[in-house]
Amino acid sequence: MEKKQYILLTLVTVLCGFSAWTFSGKNDNFSEKHTEIILRDIGHQLLLHAHDSTSRVLPVKKTGENSYEISFQSSFTFVTDSMVAIIDKHLKKNNFQKDYMVNVLNCQSRTVIFGYEISTKTNSVQPCLGRTQEKACYIIQIDFLGAHESNYFWFLTFPLFLFIFYFIRNNSTKKTILDSPPEQDAIQLGKFTFLPTKSQLKIKSEQIELSKHENKLLFLLNEQRNQVVEREHLIQEIWEKDGVIVTSRSLDVLVSKLRKKLSEDTTIQIMNSHSKGYKLVCE
Incomplete structure (x- = not known):
C-alpha cells in the first residue's frame, strides 16, 4: 500500500x-x-x-x-x-x-x-x-x-x-465475464438474463435493478409465459399475501414500470388481455 x-x-x-x-x-x-x-x-x-x-x-x-x-x-x-x-x-x-x-x-x-x-x-x-x-x-x-x-x-x-x-x-x-461461472437461477428472456434471487435484469454489460414488486411480477408472468395470468392472482401474490390491500390500478402502474425496464428488447412484451390479466410474450 x-x-x-x-x-x-x-x-x-x-x-x-x-x-x-x-x-x-x-x-x-x-x-x-x-x-x-x-x-x-x-x-x-x-x-x-x-x-x-x-x-x-x-x-x-x-x-x-x-x-x-x-x-x-x-x-x-x-x-x-x-x-x-x-x-x-x-x-x-x-x-x-x-x-x-x-x-x-x-x-x-x-x-x-x-x-x-x-x-x-x-x-x-x-x-x-x-x-x-x-x-x-x-x-x-x-x-x-x-x-x-x-x-x-x-x-x-x-x-x-x-x-x-x-x-x-x-x-x-482480474477475471473476464466469460471466466465467471453461470448464475444458477438465471432465466433467459430474449436478450435479457433474469436473476430473480438478485432482483436483476442483465443485458450485454448493463445491469438493471428491479424493485421487490417488479421482480415478483416478472417471476409470476414468466412461470406461465405466453399465458394469461389473472389480475386477482397477481394482486394476491404481490401484495395481499403481505397484508397490503391495493386497487387494480396499482397493478397497472407496476406493469408500466416493468415494461420500461424491458423496453431494450422489442421481442419481449407484457400484454393486457381484455382486463382479465396480463401475459408475458417472448418471440
Whole structure:
C-alpha cells in the first residue's frame, strides 16, 4: 500500500468524523421526521386493510422520548392479527428498534382496548389475537423500549471499508465475464438474463435493478409465459399475501414500470388481455 493512499484514508476519516460531530443535531432532527413518516405509513396501511382509502391519518404526536401516538380522522375497525403483522413488518423493513410495545386506546376514555409487547430479551406478549374489534375511534400508541442506537460510528468506519474494498478489487486477480461461472437461477428472456434471487435484469454489460414488486411480477408472468395470468392472482401474490390491500390500478402502474425496464428488447412484451390479466410474450 502506497504512502499516498494512507494519507488519503486518514484525511477522509478525519473529515467524516468532523462532519458527524458537527451535524449530529441535524441528523437527530432528520431521524425524528423519518420516524413520523414511517408511523404515518403504518396508520395508512391499517386504514387500507380496513377497506378505508379516503380517511386521513392525523399528524403523529411524540408523547415521550421514545413514545409516539398515531391518530385518525375517522373511526375504523381492525383485526388484531393483521395489526400486529402490519406494524412489525414496517418497523423491521425500516430497521427500527426491535423491542417495542403497542397499545390501542379508545379516543374518548383513553382506556386500552388491545395491547401487546415485542421483545428480543423476554418472551413477546401478544394476547387477544384473532379478534375483530368494533368500529370506533382509536389511537395507536407505540413505545420503543430503549433509546435508538446511534449510527455515527459508521461515519468513521465507512471510509475504511470503502478503501479496503477498493484496494482488494484493484489488487486481486482480474477475471473476464466469460471466466465467471453461470448464475444458477438465471432465466433467459430474449436478450435479457433474469436473476430473480438478485432482483436483476442483465443485458450485454448493463445491469438493471428491479424493485421487490417488479421482480415478483416478472417471476409470476414468466412461470406461465405466453399465458394469461389473472389480475386477482397477481394482486394476491404481490401484495395481499403481505397484508397490503391495493386497487387494480396499482397493478397497472407496476406493469408500466416493468415494461420500461424491458423496453431494450422489442421481442419481449407484457400484454393486457381484455382486463382479465396480463401475459408475458417472448418471440
